[in-house]
Amino acid sequence: HNSSEMRKTHIVYAVGDDEFPGLIASMTSLIHNLADPHECVIHIIVDTPYMHQAKYLLDCFKGSVSALTLPTLQLHELLPVRLDLTAFKQVWEQIWPFGAPHLKAISFALLYLPEYVPEVPRIVWLEADTIE
Numbered sequence: 001h002n003s004s005e006m007r008k009t010h011i012v013y014a015v016g017d018d019e020f021p022g023l024i025a026s027m028t029s030l031i032h033n034l035a036d037p038h039e040c041v042i043h044i045i046v047d048t049p050y051m052h053q054a055k056y057l058l059d060c061f062k063g064s065v066s067a068l069t070l071p072t073l074q075l076h077e078l079l080p081v082r083l084d085l086t087a088f089k090q091v092w093e094q095i096w097p098f099g100a101p102h103l104k105a106i107s108f109a110l111l112y113l114p115e116y117v118p119e120v121p122r123i124v125w126l127e128a129d130t131i132e
Helices: 001-008 017-033 050-066 085-095 105-114
Strands: 011-013 040-046 072-077
Touching: 011 017, 011 105, 017 040, 017 050, 040 050, 040 105, 050 072
Parallel strands: 011 040, 040 072
Antiparallel strands: none
């Protein structure tokens, strides 16, 4: 890995469309607390049906933030989950009936991070409701 990549902080979010408002709040909080936002890359993983909305959201974010504090933003399309989610959902319904409806493919993006950013040696995973 080159030294400039090693210095950068790579942040990853994986969000459903219902988490977009929290994502904006979290990213805003994040860049206000970074020593140098230009040394940060924010990766956002989104499911295919919401890519257009996510692009629009990032355009709005770029417009609301000073160019001096704008980190690099990278949008990633959710990769196929290679797990049988039906089996997971059945177990979750037994163990956590109220949580089972929230089990979505995006929930498993964390397992595949090296496939989204293979060139990155270290990644910080944040949930969309994380605010500093």
